[in-house]
Structures are given as C-alpha cells and as structure tokens.
Amino acid sequence: MIRTPARHPARAPLPTIWLVLTVIVILVITAVIVRADPPERSRPLQISTSEWLPYISPDLPGNGPVAELLTEVLGRAGYTPVFVFSTWPLAERDVINGASVGMAPVIISDSRAEFALYSDPLLDFRYTLFGKSDDLVKSLPDRTDLTGVRVARISGYQYWDELDESGATFSDHPSALAAFDAVADGDADLVAEGSLAGWTTLAGPDFSGDVRDFSVASPASPLTSSTKGLHLLVKDSTEGKRLLKEFNEALADFQATEDYDRLLGQLSPSTTPVVLRSPDGSSVAVQNPDDDSVSSTPSGTSAVVLSWPEGELTAQSPIEVKIIEGPLRGQVRLVRLGDVEISHA
Incomplete structure (x- = not known):
C-alpha cells in the first residue's frame, strides 16, 4: 500500500502575519480612542458662581443670560456645565482646590494671578458708584479721591485700581442687596457695583429702601466708573490651558451668531x-x-x-x-x- 503523505495547511509567509497583526492592533487602538473620547469631552464640568442679577441666578430662566452663554459655548466645545451657586470667595476656593474646573463671570485681577487663567471676554460691563441723591453724589465727578467717604463693597468682587487707591473707607458685605441696605440705613455712603446690576438690585422687591433716593455720579470719571470684561476663570494647569483653547475657539464662533446678540439683548435695559x-x-x-x-x-x-x-x-x-x-x-x-x-x- 502506498501511503499518501498528509498535507498540512499552507503557512502564510511571516511578513504577512506581522502585517495582519499590526493592522489589528491599529484598529483596536483606534476603536478604544474613538470610544473613549466622547465621554471625556462630554463630561459635566462644574462651574462655581454666585447670584449676580441680571447676569446669573438660579431664579432666572436657564440660570440667566451668562449661564446660557457658557452653556452654549461649552456645549460647542463638547462639554456640559453644572453651575454651583455659593459666594464669590467660596467659588474661588473651589477652583483652587480643584472642586470646580472654573468660576464665572469674573474680571481679570492681579490678586488671582498666581493660580488663574482667563478666557477671552464673554461681554463687557461697567462699574459705577451709587449713592443717595445728595451733595456727595453730585460732587463725585469733581473729586480726585474719596478720603473720608465710606464705600460698601461686595465680598469677593474685584474692583478697579482708582477705587482701590481712592483713600475711601471700605466695608465688605455678603451681597449687593446688603451693600445697598447699608447705604439706605446710613451705615455707608456709596456702593460700588455694576451699573445694570445695581439698578436691578435697587428696583428689586427685596430692597428695603427707596430706589428714588439713589443716583450715580454723572458725568463718570476714572474714579467713579470703570468698564471691564467678564471672563471664565480656570485654574492654571495643563487641563485648564487645553479647556480655554477649546472654549475661546467656540466663543469666537458663537459671538458671530445672532444667538449671541439675543443673549446680550437680555442684558440691555430695552425689552426688560x-x-x-x-x-x-x-x-x-x-x-x-x-x-x-x-x-x-x-x-x-x-x-x-x-x-x-x-x-x-x-x-x-x-x-x-x-x-x-x-x-x-x-x-x-x-x-x-x-x-x-x-x-x-
């Protein structure tokens, strides 16, 4: 009997096997990256803030125009913000200790230079000094300092240099409402607050005084007024730099749309x-x-x-x-x- 030699399956050349394995590894790595990237980019980002009418508040639709702006811009960059309301000092602490990725809206301040990075401006606002309609307010445009004047400030706010160096006696209050109440009660002479935010507080239902007793310095001067940009602040880190790069790109795109103009319209007196x-x-x-x-x-x-x-x-x-x-x-x-x-x- 003649035995026929058993036939073995043909073996692929060694280079071919390595090529197939390499392709498989590349496909696996690509699949992992593609599957891992969306959850990372769509993760919730905690933003610490404080109520600041009419800009941001848990009592406003969508948490207010600034919160809507941040939600839209971060959404374009692939993120979902979660707003945590407390006080400005606590918001700053949350960013420093890493509990929150950022805080907003804030102005650029030297006191935060050691830990902070800032986005491009979200929008502009104007600080001013409010007081009762008396001789002091009328004299403000002609003054070069505020020596002997008691100015109520809001805790956690960052103000402008001319005010900080004015020689005024400052008192800090937990909210704009408390600061205006201090003036109404005679415990302070002036309040330093954003123009729109100040009038919003005075016209609001919780203010105990009479809005008709108040006015602002006119015409404005560097001592009594300052226009600032409002920003998103994040901690100075590799992650913070990456986030701001994505945020600024999305912000520039959004600011070119009619929706951005619509949000700004909510922060102008008209249609209020x-x-x-x-x-x-x-x-x-x-x-x-x-x-x-x-x-x-x-x-x-x-x-x-x-x-x-x-x-x-x-x-x-x-x-x-x-x-x-x-x-x-x-x-x-x-x-x-x-x-x-x-x-x-």
Missing part, C-alpha cells in the same frame, strides 16, 4: 420685563409720549421696557414701557424709574 408698582400700592401715574397726557394703571401691572434714557439713570428718569396687561394693554407710556420693578419671574 418689569412690574409697575408704586411704593404705597396706589395706582401708577403714566404719561402718553404723544400728547403728554397723564393717566394711571393699577400697581402691579406688567410691562416691558422699550427704551431707557441715554447716559446715567436717576430715580426720576422717564422710562418708556409697553404695558402688556390691564386697561392700557398694548399701549406705550412713560413711567418714572421709581415706579419700575424689574421682574425676575
């Missing part, structure tokens, strides 16, 4: 929702801008601000509003700032 409310609960006097006739609307009437006067606002400034309920619904009227309460509903 308000309630027309007299201090004693009586009807609110309103003036027809076409014929100067004066009528009234019930206290508590809802309206929307159409335009505010140019320049500095005072308690007696006529504000143009469109009334959206009651007997004058749909009509445009002028009303005093003292009878206007900004709505946060």
Whole structure:
C-alpha cells in the first residue's frame, strides 16, 4: 500500500502575519480612542458662581443670560456645565482646590494671578458708584479721591485700581442687596457695583429702601466708573490651558451668531420685563409720549421696557414701557424709574 503523505495547511509567509497583526492592533487602538473620547469631552464640568442679577441666578430662566452663554459655548466645545451657586470667595476656593474646573463671570485681577487663567471676554460691563441723591453724589465727578467717604463693597468682587487707591473707607458685605441696605440705613455712603446690576438690585422687591433716593455720579470719571470684561476663570494647569483653547475657539464662533446678540439683548435695559408698582400700592401715574397726557394703571401691572434714557439713570428718569396687561394693554407710556420693578419671574 502506498501511503499518501498528509498535507498540512499552507503557512502564510511571516511578513504577512506581522502585517495582519499590526493592522489589528491599529484598529483596536483606534476603536478604544474613538470610544473613549466622547465621554471625556462630554463630561459635566462644574462651574462655581454666585447670584449676580441680571447676569446669573438660579431664579432666572436657564440660570440667566451668562449661564446660557457658557452653556452654549461649552456645549460647542463638547462639554456640559453644572453651575454651583455659593459666594464669590467660596467659588474661588473651589477652583483652587480643584472642586470646580472654573468660576464665572469674573474680571481679570492681579490678586488671582498666581493660580488663574482667563478666557477671552464673554461681554463687557461697567462699574459705577451709587449713592443717595445728595451733595456727595453730585460732587463725585469733581473729586480726585474719596478720603473720608465710606464705600460698601461686595465680598469677593474685584474692583478697579482708582477705587482701590481712592483713600475711601471700605466695608465688605455678603451681597449687593446688603451693600445697598447699608447705604439706605446710613451705615455707608456709596456702593460700588455694576451699573445694570445695581439698578436691578435697587428696583428689586427685596430692597428695603427707596430706589428714588439713589443716583450715580454723572458725568463718570476714572474714579467713579470703570468698564471691564467678564471672563471664565480656570485654574492654571495643563487641563485648564487645553479647556480655554477649546472654549475661546467656540466663543469666537458663537459671538458671530445672532444667538449671541439675543443673549446680550437680555442684558440691555430695552425689552426688560418689569412690574409697575408704586411704593404705597396706589395706582401708577403714566404719561402718553404723544400728547403728554397723564393717566394711571393699577400697581402691579406688567410691562416691558422699550427704551431707557441715554447716559446715567436717576430715580426720576422717564422710562418708556409697553404695558402688556390691564386697561392700557398694548399701549406705550412713560413711567418714572421709581415706579419700575424689574421682574425676575
């Protein structure tokens, strides 16, 4: 019997085997990277902040225009922010100890230089000095220092150099409301606050004083006013630098859109929702801008601000509003700032 030699499977050349193995390894590594990257980039990022009406607040829709802006920009970069509200000093501590990736909105400050990196400006705002409408406020534009003047500041705020070096006596308060209450009670002479934020606090329902007692220095001077950019702050680290690079690129793209303009519109006086409310609960006097006739609307009437006067606002400034309920619904009227309460509903 003739035995036929057993046939063995043909063996692939050694170089071919190594080529196949190399391709498999590359595919595996690529799959791991592709699968791992989205969870890393879409992870929640904790942003520490503090209530600062009308910019950011847990009581505002979407946590406020600045929170909406940050959410949109970080979303474009692949992240989801989670906002934690506390105080500005605690927010800063959270960034330093790594509990939060960043805090916002803040201005650039020398006191944070050792640990902070800043994004490109989110938007601009203007600091100013508020006080009761008396000789002190009227004298501010002509002063070169604030020696002997008591200025109420908000804890955690960073102010401008001219104010810090003005010679004023400073007192720190936990909130803008507490600072304005200090002036209303005679415990301070002035409050240093953002212009829009200050008027928002004064016109709000929680302020115990009368908005009509307050005004700001006009015309403004470097001593009484400063325009600053608001930024996202992150810790100076490799991760922080990478995040800011992605954030700034997404911010530039977003700032070129109509949605960015819409958000900024929420931070301008026009189209601000308000309630027309007299201090004693009586009807609110309103003036027809076409014929100067004066009528009234019930206290508590809802309206929307159409335009505010140019320049500095005072308690007696006529504000143009469109009334959206009651007997004058749909009509445009002028009303005093003292009878206007900004709505946060």
